[in-house]
Amino acid sequence: MDDTRTHEHEIVIIGSGFGGLCTAIRLLERGISDIRILERRDFMGGTWCQNRYPGAAVDVHSPLYSLSSEPWDWSQMFAEGDELEAYTHAVIDKHQLRERTVTNANVRSVTWDDAKRRWVIETNGAGTFVARVVVNASGPLSTPVVPAFPGRDSFRGAAFHTNAWDHTVDHRGKRVAIVGSGASAAQVIPAIAPDVEHLHVFQRTPHWVLPRPDRRFSTIERSLLKLRPLSKLLRWSIYWKLESRVVGFKYSPLALDLFAQRQAVAHLQDQVPDDELRRKLTPDYTIGCKRVILSSTLYPALGRDNVTLHDKTDGIERIDETGIWTAQGEHVDLDVIVWATGYDATDAVISYPVVGRGGATLAGFWSEFPRAYLGTCIPGFPNFFMLTGPNTGIGHTSALFVIESQLEYVLETLSRLRASGQDTVEVRPEAEAEYTRMIHREMDKTVWKNGGCQSWYHGKSGHVIAMFPGFSFMYRAKARRFRPEHHRFA
Numbered sequence: 001m002d003d004t005r006t007h008e009h010e011i012v013i014i015g016s017g018f019g020g021l022c023t024a025i026r027l028l029e030r031g032i033s034d035i036r037i038l039e040r041r042d043f044m045g046g047t048w049c050q051n052r053y054p055g056a057a058v059d060v061h062s063p064l065y066s067l068s069s070e071p072w073d074w075s076q077m078f079a080e081g082d083e084l085e086a087y088t089h090a091v092i093d094k095h096q097l098r099e100r101t102v103t104n105a106n107v108r109s110v111t112w113d114d115a116k117r118r119w120v121i122e123t124n125g126a127g128t129f130v131a132r133v134v135v136n137a138s139g140p141l142s143t144p145v146v147p148a149f150p151g152r153d154s155f156r157g158a159a160f161h162t163n164a165w166d167h168t169v170d171h172r173g174k175r176v177a178i179v180g181s182g183a184s185a186a187q188v189i190p191a192i193a194p195d196v197e198h199l200h201v202f203q204r205t206p207h208w209v210l211p212r213p214d215r216r217f218s219t220i221e222r223s224l225l226k227l228r229p230l231s232k233l234l235r236w237s238i239y240w241k242l243e244s245r246v247v248g249f250k251y252s253p254l255a256l257d258l259f260a261q262r263q264a265v266a267h268l269q270d271q272v273p274d275d276e277l278r279r280k281l282t283p284d285y286t287i288g289c290k291r292v293i294l295s296s297t298l299y300p301a302l303g304r305d306n307v308t309l310h311d312k313t314d315g316i317e318r319i320d321e322t323g324i325w326t327a328q329g330e331h332v333d334l335d336v337i338v339w340a341t342g343y344d345a346t347d348a349v350i351s352y353p354v355v356g357r358g359g360a361t362l363a364g365f366w367s368e369f370p371r372a373y374l375g376t377c378i379p380g381f382p383n384f385f386m387l388t389g390p391n392t393g394i395g396h397t398s399a400l401f402v403i404e405s406q407l408e409y410v411l412e413t414l415s416r417l418r419a420s421g422q423d424t425v426e427v428r429p430e431a432e433a434e435y436t437r438m439i440h441r442e443m444d445k446t447v448w449k450n451g452g453c454q455s456w457y458h459g460k461s462g463h464v465i466a467m468f469p470g471f472s473f474m475y476r477a478k479a480r481r482f483r484p485e486h487h488r489f490a
Contacts, residue, residue, distance in 0.1 A: 005127045010034035012121055012131035014107055016097075017046020018088070019137030019387040019403050022067055025095050026407050032414075036129065037097065038121070040106035044092055046139060048084035051184070053165040055191030056081035059183060059212075059294050063231065064238045064398045067091065071231050076216040078294075102126050110134060111355040112382065117423045119383065132423075133383045135410065140345040140388050140466065147179075147341060150318040157322075159337040162188060171336055173197050177324060179316065180340030181207060182456075183293055188340060189307075190297035199307045200324070200332050202316055205453070206280065208264045208287040212294040245396040246471050249288050250446045261287040271299035280311045289451025291395060345456055346370060346465035349389065356381035357426075369461035371436045373427040373486070374479055375468070376406050382424035382490075383417075385410045391439050392475070393457070393466040395448075402468070405476040412482045422489040431486035442469035 011027060013020045016039040027035055043049055048056075058065050062079040066072055072087050079087070092098060105126035113120055113130075121129040144163040146152070158169040162184040172195045178185050181203035193199050217225065225231045248256030264287055272278040281302070283290075302309055310316075310326060317325045323334040349370055354362035360380045365371075372378050375392035376385055387406050394402050417425045440463060443449050448457050448464045459465040468475050 006130060007036065007127060008130045009036045010131065011036075011133040011135065012119070012129050013037045013135045013137055014110075014121075015039065015046065015137035015139055015142075016044040016092075016101055016103075017137065017139050017142075018067070018400055019139060020046070020135075021088075021091055021095075021097060022400070022403055023135050023137055023387065023407060023410070024097055024100060025067075025069070025091075026411055028095065030411065030415075035100055036131075037101040038105040038107060038123065038126070038129065039101055039103045042103050044098065044101055044103065045085065045088040047141065048081060048088050051163060051165075052081060052085075052167070053162045053184065053188055053191075055187035055189075056184075057187060058084060060242075060398045061238045063225070063235045064242070065400060067400060068235075068404060070094075071228065073222055073226060074217065075222070076214060078212065078214045107352045109353050109355070110136075110384075112357055112384075114357060117382075133385070133414065135385045135387065136350055136389075137387045138350065140349050140393070141343045143344045143348050143351050144339075145341055145344050146339045149316050152319050154321050155319050155323075155334075155337060157335045157337065159339070161339040161341070163343075165338075169336060171196055174335040175323075175333055176200070176336045176338065177202060177332065177334050178338045178340050180342065181205070182340065182342055183291055184342075185340035186293045186295050186298045188338065190295070190301040193301040193304055193307055196306065199304075200310060200334070201302065201307065202310045202324070203280070204312055204315065205290070206283045206311075207290055207293045208261070208283050209267060209293045209295055209298055210260070210264050211267055212296045214296075239397065239401070242397040243471055243473065245288075249396065249448070250442075250470060253286075253447075256286065256288060256447065260292075264292075268299065272303060274303060277303060277309060280309055283453075285453035286447050286451035288395075288447040289453035290455040290457075342456055345393075346390075346459035349465075350386070354381065354384070356384070369459050369463045370465050371432065371439075373432040373435050374406065374409055374475075376409060376479075377413075377427040377432070379427050379429040379432050382426040384426075385413075390465050391443075391468050394468055394472045394475070395457075397472050401472055402475065405472070405479045408476070409479040409482065412480075413487070416482065416484070416487075417489065420489045424490050425487055428486055428488055431483070439469060440464075443467070445469070 013023050016037050020037050057080045062074040070091050106124040108122045108124050111120045119131045119134045144161045160166045175198050176196045177200040179202045314326050314328050317327050324332045357380050370390040372389045375389035392402050443464050446469050448467050457464050457466040
C-alpha cells in the first residue's frame with residue numbers, strides 16, 4: 001500500500017488476532033462494510049500465527065476456545081498450535097477478511113482531530129488512515145518483555161523470545177537455557193528437553209501445576225460433535241465447569257484448597273520424587289494468585305538427567321559472550337538462550353501513543369494505573385474502543401468469551417450513536433470512575449490480590465490490572481446492559 005496516501009474509512013480495527021477478526025465479522029453481519037484492519041506484521045492471525053514455539057498449545061478446552069459463531073472439527077480437547085493456526089486462517093478466509101486488511105501497518109500514533117471529529121492513525125509503512133471509529137484489538141499479550149540483565153546483548157549465541165521463535169536455529173544437541181517458568185516455558189521445556197544436550201531452566205518463582213486433562217477425540221466423537229446441538233452442549237458444559245473456579249478464587253478459600261491446591265500438591269508429589277527438586281518447585285503462595293499451569297509433562301521433563309533447574313537462589317547474575325553467570329558464581333556455557341519472560345500485559349496494554357479530545361493523552365489518563373469503563377471505553381476519547389482492555393482478563397475460562405461480551409457493548413453503543421444522529425459517543429468520567437472503584441473494591445476479595453504473590457496480573461501501581469474480579473457471566477451481563485446515562489453523545 002502507498003505509504004504517502006491518506007485512507008478514509010468508517011471504522012479502523014487495530015490488530016488481526018481473534019479480537020480484530022471477531023470485530024470485523026460482527027460489523028459485516030450488521031451491514032457495516034467500510035472497515036479496515038491494520039496489522040503490524042506481514043501476516044494476519046495474531047497469537048496463534050505468531051507463537052510458533054515447540055509445544056505451543058491452548059490451555060483452555062478447544063470447544064470453548066473458539067468463536068461461538070465459528071465451531072470447528074477439533075481433533076483434541078486442547079488444540080496444538082498448528083490446528084489453532086489452521087482454525088484462524090479458516091475464519092479469515094471464510095469471511096474474506098484478507099481483502100479488508102493492511103499488513104505491515106505498524107501503528108505509530110492515534111490522534112483525535114477535534115475539528116474534523118475523526119481519528120487520525122499514523123502508521124510506519126502503510127500511510128495515514130482517517131476513521132470515525134477506532135477499535136483497538138492489539139491484545140494484551142503482544143508486547144514481549146526481556147529483562148535487562150547485565151551483559152544481555154553481549155551473548156554471541158542464538159537468543160530469542162518465545163513470541164518470535166527462531167526456527168533457523170537447530171536446538172538439537174545444543175546447550176540451551178530457558179529463562180522463565182510460566183505458561184510458554186511449561187510447553188517448551190517438555191517439547192525440547194529430549195533433544196538438547198543439556199537444558200538449564202532459570203525459574204524466578206515456581207508455579208502451581210495441575211494435570212492437563214487432554215485427550216484426542218475419536219472418529220465417532222468428532223462425527224457427533226459436528227452436530228450443532230451436541231457441540232453447543234459440550235461448549236456450555238465446559239464453560240460452567242470452568243466458571244465454578246471463581247467460587248474458590250474469590251468467595252471460598254476452603255473450596256480453593258480442597259478442589260485445587262491439594263490436587264496440585266498431589267500432582268507435584270506424584271511426579272517429582274526428588275526431594276530437592278520438589279522443594280524448588282513448591283510455590284509459597286495460594287494457588288490462583290499466579291496463572292495456574294496445566295501440564296502432565298512438565299514435571300517429568302524437569303526431572304530428566306539432562307535438565308537443571310536454577311531457582312531464585314541460583315538465578316542470573318549477568319550474561320557474557322558464552323553464557324550465563326549465576327548468583328552462586330557458576331558459569332553456564334550455552335549455545336542458545338530462550339526468553340520465556342512473558343509480556344507487558346498491564347501498563348503497556350496499548351503500545352502506541354493515543355491523543356484524545358483537547359490533546360489529552362491516554363498515557364496521562366493512565367498515569368496512576370490503566371483503567372476503562374467495562375475495560376472498553378475511556379472518558380475524553382470519543383469513538384474509541386478497546387478489546388481485552390484493563391480488568392477484562394478471565395484467568396479461568398476462554399478469553400474469546402470476554403471478547404464477544406465486549407463486542408455486544410461496542411456494537412450496541414455504535415447502534416445508539418447511529419440512531420442519535422450525533423457524531424461522537426464517549427463514556428462520562430463519573431461513570432468510569434464509579435466502575436473502576438467497583439472493580440478494585442471487588443478485587444480486594446480475590447486471590448489475585450491477596451494470594452501472596454506478585455504476578456503479571458499486577459501493574460506497577462500494585463493494582464491488579466489484568467483480571468476481572470468475578471464470574472465471566474457477570475461481566476457479560478454488564479456489557480449487555482447499555483446505560484444511556486453513562487454516555488455522552490455529541
